[in-house]
Amino acid sequence: MPISPWTDDISHSFIAHAxxxxxxxxxxxxxxxxxxxxxxxxxxxxLCAGTGDLSGRLLADxxxxxxxxxxxxxxxxxxxxxxxxxxxxxxxxxxxxLADRTWRRRPQAPIAVVSMLAVHLLDDAQKQELYxxxxxxxxxxxxxxxxxxxxxxxxxxxxxxxxxxxxWVAEHAGADAHRxxxxxxxxxxxxxxxxxxxxxxxxxxRWLDEAGFGDVDVYWMxxxxxxxGGRKGAVSPSTP
Numbered sequence: 370m371p372i373s374p375w376t377d378d379i380s381h382s383f384i385a386h387a388x389x390x391x392x393x394x395x396x397x398x399x400x401x402x403x404x405x406x407x408x409x410x411x412x413x414x415x416l417c418a419g420t421g422d423l424s425g426r427l428l429a430d431x432x433x434x435x436x437x438x439x440x441x442x443x444x445x446x447x448x449x450x451x452x453x454x455x456x457x458x459x460x461x462x463x464x465x466x467l468a469d470r471t472w473r474r475r476p477q478a479p480i481a482v483v484s485m486l487a488v489h490l491l492d493d494a495q496k497q498e499l500y501x502x503x504x505x506x507x508x509x510x511x512x513x514x515x516x517x518x519x520x521x522x523x524x525x526x527x528x529x530x531x532x533x534x535x536x537w538v539a540e541h542a543g544a545d546a547h548r549x550x551x552x553x554x555x556x557x558x559x560x561x562x563x564x565x566x567x568x569x570x571x572x573x574x575r576w577l578d579e580a581g582f583g584d585v586d587v588y589w590m591x592x593x594x595x596x597x598g599g600r601k602g603a604v605s606p607s608t609p
Contacts, residue, residue, distance in 0.1 A: 408434035417487035421449035514598035530593030531558035
């Protein structure tokens, strides 16, 4: 099933506004890239790569790696391909739906799987299935590092996340962008929609641990956005 009723209109809105509307986006990218690398000559997969900000950082930081950049949106992939043309020999754009398990079967095991603002579009069962599949997919020692929306534990926490996000946009993007941010009801902690299904950060960490990952941790957090992940050990856990 598709991860959400994603449309070209949503894609074009994200292309136009994500850099100004997502709190600490540059910091998130830097944290993910630092934890995913060094990649050497290996393979990394960027899930729901969007316009290629994270893929581009991985390719720039690791001059011998290959990045498979997946996305369900053709406009996103077109923009990514145009922006990252200089890396065409090491970039593999791939049309794929995050919830479709077909892309999770590959001849080469990646040494890193990364993503930004995608996993919350899956329901909880699909999230757990994804983490189990990524554990099987990754090479020994490989890492999964995700940036995503996470659900606050209570209404007070949700209100704080909403206010902090709104204030970040007002401070960093300017009055006109903040006005547009409000008009588009971009903040799901204030304007929840059915496509957003964030889980608690503690649940993500538990699911990664249950999938077999070690060194599970949270590395960064702001306004309901978190960067978290884990490492696949050299030996898979025994199954009951």
